Amino acid sequence: MRIALLGGTGDIGEGLAIRWARDTSHTVHIGSRDPEKGKEKAAEYRSELTDRGFEVEITGSGNETAAAAADVVVVSVPPQYAADTVASVAESLEKGDIVVSPAVAMDRDKSGFHYDRPEGGSIAEVIARATPEAIPVVGAFQNLAAGALTDLDNELDYHVVVTGDDPEARVDIKELSEEIDGIDALIGGPLANSGEIEAITPLLINLAMNNDGLHDLGVKFQ
């Protein structure tokens, strides 16, 4: 499988990129608005993994080139840019591709972080409206802490919840999630169920802020 991380130069993009590169044989494409930055970051991730003795395939480019090269396109950009980013690569998407939404919109006040529910119900649904109709959109990875992923010495033990209106695409992304060591994935139902998953992320930050010794929290359902 070929995976593109649009905005793959950011923390969560980096975390998913290096985990997939290390734990699977899929090719990983780092996209950025600035193609040079995409190439630089791809080289940086490659070199981190090479230093650890892993032979990996990570390329970098502009977002559009990355999307064109991939079957799975992860929109790992800040939530306010998610719809524009997916619209900007729409012509590079082909039947059979899957768009993945890991983004969460949050705001902060004196109490802590709060879920900033978008008008469409969730960022996953906002992305779906910006995506060509033939291309399924799947919500996933919202509750993984970038810090937990990017530290490759850190052993993961988390659940990912996968939502989407296309059952096959949902299962594809469930399996792709579970190829990362330490990740188990659960099906959350249709894309309309994404908001409750996105809303866990500000809670995870609040828990880290209010409990000594906890950081980069994730979630398990049992």
Next chain:
Amino acid sequence: MRIALLGGTGDIGEGLAIRWARDTSHTVHIGSRDPEKGKEKAAEYRSELTDRGFEVEITGSGNETAAAAADVVVVSVPPQYAADTVASVAESLEKGDIVVSPAVAMDRDKSGFHYDRPEGGSIAEVIARATPEAIPVVGAFQNLAAGALTDLDNELDYHVVVTGDDPEARVDIKELSEEIDGIDALIGGPLANSGEIEAITPLLINLAMNNDGLHDLGVKFQ
């Protein structure tokens, strides 16, 4: 400590009542709008625990009598009755008491269950507005499945997240939670952070509906 479960004749009230009665030496008071029903249910819980060889103290009464007898008053009624229920017992609350909100408002559509966020931000905050100002309100227990609690053969392994604006009351309820075998509690910060915790409950139901073999799910943060 003396614990009242208003609406303690319902599933979640029953679950908390029999767990506290079994695992601690606190007295448990079952409140109901109908005092006779409160008494009947208290007798039922007592007899279940006696059958299992536990000597427990559970009494039943109207909600007001239960609240008057207790230091910790858990508003375990359906969310639409939460504010009225706490208002109906306001005169029985004394300085030093703590009101606890385990309720969650949900609705359901063809996709699954969704968090029905109250105008105040959360049911915990709705309850706080109906509670005399001197009495701290704490959110807790929202993500525990009644089925998991009421089956005493079931070993628990869940987190409870405790929110509230009074740090001492929050710690009291954290400790009271952790006296139930298999429960660990985390501090979630001020009461304004309760919405993201309440929103997990519909997700837990969606996960049980969409994944074979899962039911009565709870959550762990790690």
